[in-house]
Amino acid sequence: MKKILLIGTGGTIASRQLGEGLSPALSAPELLRYVPDVRSFCEVEVLQLCNIDSTNMEPSIWCALAAAIREHYDRYDGFVVTHGTDTMAYTSAALSYMVQNSRKPIVITGSQKPIDTDGTDAKPNLRDSLFYACDGLSEDVSLVFDGNVIAGTRAKKMMARSFNAFYSVNFPVLARIQDHHIIRYIPPSPLRGPLSFQEELSDSVCVMKLIPGARPEMLGYLFENYDCIVMESFGVGGIPERMLEKFYLEMGRWREKGKFIVMATQVVNEGSNMEIYQVGQKVKQDFKLIEAYDMTLEATITKLMLLLKRYPSSYEKLRREFYREVNHDILCAFEEGSLR
Template identity: 35%
Template sequence: MKKHICLLATGGTIACEKGADGLRPVLTGAELLRAVPELARCGEIDVSELCSLDSSNLLPMHWQRMAQAIAERCGQYDGFVLTHGTDTMGYTAGALYYMLRGIGVPVALTGSMLPLTAAGTDARANLRGAFAVAASGRAGVYQAFAGRVISGNAVKKVDSTARDAFRSIGRPQAGTFALADGALTWQVPEEARTEAGKMDDETQAAFAPQFALDERVAVVKLVPGAEPRLLTALADAGYRAVIIEGYGAGGVPTAASPKNFLPAIVDLRARGVRVICATQCTTGGVHLDTYEMGVLAARCGAESAGDLPLEALVPRVMLALAQADGAQTV
């Protein structure tokens, strides 16, 4: 059965052509469609141009614009494809995953590592995969890229140049698609995905989009010798949440180090600033109940980021801070 799909274009490498200062996005969504005529087999496709930016220039206000555009059109389409630059695609995927919770249709983000007009581009294959996801009827927010389908809250770019640049972090890969024709295979059965959703406190049956974001979220990456006063300075600057990218299982230096972070965590919590321990490791997640530095950080009021990648964690915290009920857990 033919579907009605909406393509939302935002720029990115997929839309780039070479300019005086390097690659910059210039192609429209309509031009992307014309370059892959077989996409018309999905059914009727409408195009909306949201912006034309390198994704390094996107801000949370752009996530809001994307989420609102999808929410406003949700009853008119069977699915959505969002073309996007790769550098911050993980953050946008995470933001839309949580902002559009309960959405009843598929939303597929995609882009490419080479411009559409470049020789040997991966753009056409990724567009075929994204449209296959959008036409699948499998509700939710996903990324379709290099043959992988990844849940929106698990997208992480792990390579700056490889075509297979993304991995699913903290969640099983949702599916795969054939590069030649976009043929789609879901790896996580629908019943298993639904059951897992019941364990996610951000999942609910009814579509309840949320657009409010509190951008006062900072990320501090620990390096040996880092000063605890970094946390205090961020609180003084008005930040309402600080994510600490700690070592290993998420621990921070304790009283055994002259750079003890625990008093700073206590100070921030007393001032109403949330402190969330993440990890610099790509996989494995945070375990504050294992080592002393994690146990003590939690005792001082630090929260665990669990197995969420930073890309999903940041927008999730921004949403939580903006909620009227002041949700206090990640």
């Protein structure tokens, strides 16, 4: 029988009504009492890392979570993390980069309703996650929700209250869990290297979302306070004409200090490609900008947090590693006119 470590972090799944709205109150051992049947297919031990609303999730907790998995890695066959849904996609992406090439499954799950309420989705989600973590073909970091198994770097919360809250963006779901069966759509791929952990992240990453008429002066402020700006542009990507002069001025001023911009798109599906339109092509070439392409925003941000910590003074190394695929996070990059 497989031995699984259940790591509790709080979230809706562990919440109760405490008078001023839902708030995490149940511990990981208490969650298990609502799914007693899982004892028939696995042995579960628990670790309560924290008990927070996932709105309060932050990189320091991701670091503690990665450290806990490293510390207990040899003692268990798999790991299940219970988590709030609002930042769950960020956590699943962050763990994908902080724990790479894991032959053992690391599963993130939660629910839209607390586990002690009628009609909750918490019980099937927790049961499915433990079941998936016990399967011999399961590996690496994934998010399990509403029967879907999603690569940790491809998950995005798309529904605020519905049970089918998470979608896999620009990549198929890995599997479906139905009636105690795992239906795999994507076969496990050979892991590309030895197991590795990184338990430090940079928090010097921010997001600038372009809107029509955005003030160019924002760039100076953001560069002053952050080392990396992820700029969410429109469509396949570009810089508005009214912002170009300031963009060139600030990029010239700050890139000598190791600060840079990564271009992304506000469009959820299909990704960016700045080579297509004049508003994007020249500025990308002039500054050799990194582009997120088909990556989710959550994966883009957390990957940059890790790489900024690992390569604080080498843009070229960071750029190269950004385009290295980790846990299905990026399918292709149109670099220097060639499809990779």
